[in-house]
Amino acid sequence: MSPRVSFVIPTKNRPEGVRRAVTSVLAALPEDGEVIVVDDASDPPATHALREVTDPRMILYVNPGPHGPSAARNFGVRQTQAPVLMFLDDDDLLVEDYCLRVISRIDSLPDDCTFGFSASYHLEPDGSWTEVQSISPAGVLGDETPLKYRQAGLGMGCWITRAAFDAVGGLDESIDVNEDTEFSVRLAASGHRCYCDQTPGVILIHDPVRSASDQSSITKAAxxxxxxxxxxxxxxxxxxxxxxxxxxxxxxxxxxxxxxxxxxxxxxxxxxxxxxxxxxxxxxxxxxxxxxxxxxxxxxxxx
Structure with missing residues (x-):
């Protein structure tokens, strides 16, 4: 049976983070969903971090190259035929009901509303969560909405239909930072509308509370x-x-x-x-x- 939804999680040198990220997705995933983990040249390999994950809905692939966030995500997408794609960074967590919220909403959206994103929680050093609203207005956003509000951060509860992802050619592998901005601009230029969910879909874990064993943010390190x-x-x-x-x-x-x-x-x-x-x-x-x-x-x- 083909999966209805596929999460793509690229990972590099974040053993604790990817283990927690995968666990959070599996807890929220419907039975006909899957998690594609792409090891983008981790040292040691990500298989070490995930050796105790036995759920068959998780599949681990090693990216043969080219490497980088966009290339790893594109490689992961090529491994699935799911009609709905969702992305999660390997240092964040999925809110338990978010995947089902997305799946239940998609059929009611206009045909040209093909991708979306959400508000988020931020994990604080004391273990509490702070809710952070998106700067975008809630609902379907199109040409009437300024372009800055139609930017779907790939780590911000981003989902997209497989048809739309393929239609615009996937992620641009020429850049390793700002790739989600380029992708969002390209989607808007191609006439795709998006959906902003102001109920948090992800829990963001920043450097102050990230595991000491995990590599820092690629964007911050750039x-x-x-x-x-x-x-x-x-x-x-x-x-x-x-x-x-x-x-x-x-x-x-x-x-x-x-x-x-x-x-x-x-x-x-x-x-x-x-x-x-x-x-x-x-x-x-x-x-x-x-x-x-x-x-x-x-x-x-x-x-």
Whole structure:
């Protein structure tokens, strides 16, 4: 019997985290669901951490490469034929009723509402949970909703129909950070609407309460250079679509400048700006960006 829903959990060097993540999903999964764990070059292999998990609904695969969060997720998706895909990071937990909430809701959604995300709980150092609402309004979100509210973080209770995932070509393996932003922009550009569930679907476990044996967040570990290159990549790849989303584009440019300042990198800024149209918009970005980058460079040189 083919699974109705498949969770894809990529993992690397988080033995305690992935064990807890898988356990939380199995407790919430219907009998016709499955958990695809993708070992993305863990050392020691993830099979060590999961050796006591005997539930046949969990299947562990070793990603032969290419590696990275997007490539590992794409590899995991290729291992299943489930019509509904859900994602969970290997350092987070699933709220027990979330999977069934998603499955029961999908059939009532418009045909073009093909993906969604949820609010979350944050695990605090004292063991308590803090509920954190999504910045997005609840319900079906389409063109009438600003693009910044249609961003589905892959670790934020993200689900998507298999048909939609395949239609847009899966995740872009060219970038290791900001990949969920690129994916959400691509889905919006292709006419897909999303659903925001303001009842938490995941429990996020951040560095202060993560097991000491587990690797830190990939996004936090990524250098400022990788961060600004990711945002520049998205702005260039989707610049035709983003012309109609000025507020979102300005926010992205601001992030480029922010992380360029942190990286102390001026090289390539003018070339990057020159690739954008219309020219009137570029002038708004290039001058203040150059000023901030120049000042940061001077401050770094002060004894």
């Amino acid at each position: 250098g400022a250079r990788a961060r600004f290159r990711g945002f520049e990549y998205i702005l260039l790849k989707h610049q035709d679509f983003l012309k109609g989303h000025g507020a979102f584009r300005r926010k992205m440019f601001t992030r480029v400048v922010k992380y360029r300042v942190r990286a102390g990198s001026v090289a390539g800024w003018f070339r990057f700006c020159a690739q954008h149209r219309p020219v009137s918009d570029v002038v708004l970005y290039i001058a203040p960006g150059a000023l901030w980058l120049g000042l940061s460079k001077l401050l770094r040189r002060k004894p």
